[in-house]
Amino acid sequence: MNRLANKVAIVFGAGPNIGGTTAYFLAREGAKVVVSDISLSAAQETVDFIRAKGFEATATQGNATVEEDVRRIVDFTVETYGRVDVAVNMAGRVHWSHLLDMDMDDWKDSLLSFPTAGLLTTKYVAKAMIAGGHGGSIIHLLSTAAHFGEATGAAYTSSKAALLSFARSAALDLAHYGIRVNTVTPCAMEHQLWTLMREEVLNPEWKRPTDNMGFYSRDDYLKMLPLQRFPRASDLAWATVFLASDEAEIITGIDIPVDAGLRHKYPTWTPGDHTGVNIKDFAEQTYVTRYGERQEKLIPAPPADATR
Template sequence: MNRLDGKVCVVTGAASGIGKRIAEVYAQAGGKVVIADLKLDAAEATATEIRNAGGDALAVAMDVTDEAQVVDGIAKAVAHYGQVDVLVSNAGIQIVNKITDFSYADWKKMLAIHLDGAFLTTRECLRDMETRKTGGAIIYMGSVHSHAASKLKAPYVTAKHGLLGLARTVAKEAAAYGVRANVICPGFVRTPLVDKQIPEQAKELGISEDEVIQNVMLKDTVDGEFTTVDDVANVALMLAAFETNALTGQSLVVSHGWYMQ
């Protein structure tokens, strides 16, 4: 069984959805988890749940697009636990629109959350890891859209492709001090983010919500099933616990066969 005993794990966007489940699984595996989220009250609620279940958790407020908040949040994690061993860069949003209807503000907002946030959190965690030289893991939450494209998602697809480049660069730069960097690429996971997309895509494409689910989201899976938060969290645990540079600079697609590489 993969264990994270004593490892300090920062998870962004961890108050809900995939991030919350990863934090819970990490805590169950012995990790000390830092719940970093835009909403401090929601982060505190998740941290309390984990502590009540016997885990060790700290909540920090973090807008991943705000350099000062990222610097401060990682500093709080290091001050509290003494180090950072694992980063899961998970915070993300979705805005669906045609390229010709996309506002520049929405484009920049999407890239800022997914890419700037990944860079800033990576930089701060690597600064701690580089000083200690005891290894670590950086895990980015990509998507099948790190490899494939869909209509109406130009900035999301662009950002998720960009995470592959960042992970590969981190894998090369940080290998000298034992840090691995990988990307998890889930298919559609039934989170509030996806639930919000279903009626939006139905409206944009002029089809029913059921047709969006079956003929758009799950059409190319092997079993017509959504990927689950547990599917993603279990892969995140494996990547965090893996101890050598044998597995670095890679992307693992978790999509019920929607995308095969």
């Protein structure tokens, strides 16, 4: 506790998974947090949760890819709390398409969104830090897509890779101001089991599609993870807390992989082939989480009389 005492943070992106959990963990460590989202109701839901826990947070609405919105959010933070010390950005839009079918509007929308949000949040937060006469920490959330090619993901991988390179350059531009810029890279997340991948995990009639060469199942993915579990929103939040804190005051321009060892394993090694890990057993032991806290089991236990 209190690793971020007297610091003020902005989180661009809310919701009960990555953004909201990160905002909550920052607040729990003592930061005053401004939660911004394109949906004011999503930002307010996160703030209500944080306040109910006894911590300080304020909601505001804005699109991190729109310059005037980002300027306004940063100004609002300084007006409300007097300064800004930390910013966490995860904003952007995703479009999936085989490159032969790529729509140019989708390409431009996706390709520009992540690095544009990166530029704007970094630029205006850094200006506020410099005007305040102090340094700070800016953290961008990436994806394994920033480091690998992915079938049907040309727009997404290009956009995330651009954000990675932007963050490295921004770290150099801002270093002499005492402003650190770093990134955190997750792979597929545990919460996707009950959001994007719900049917695959929970529907016993689900079948693997045969017409999508870029498809891989959650079972395929889990078997590739040396630590044998998907990262949780809380794992990303803890990495972010570290980078935001004074414990990381000498660290800039780096990327922390929060991916259960996926990026650095030998590509052809499939750990799950040796351990027997499988998505059915994993899902049966998994709890749905909101803001990093356990809720109900993902797959409820059968009624007591079901085995009679």
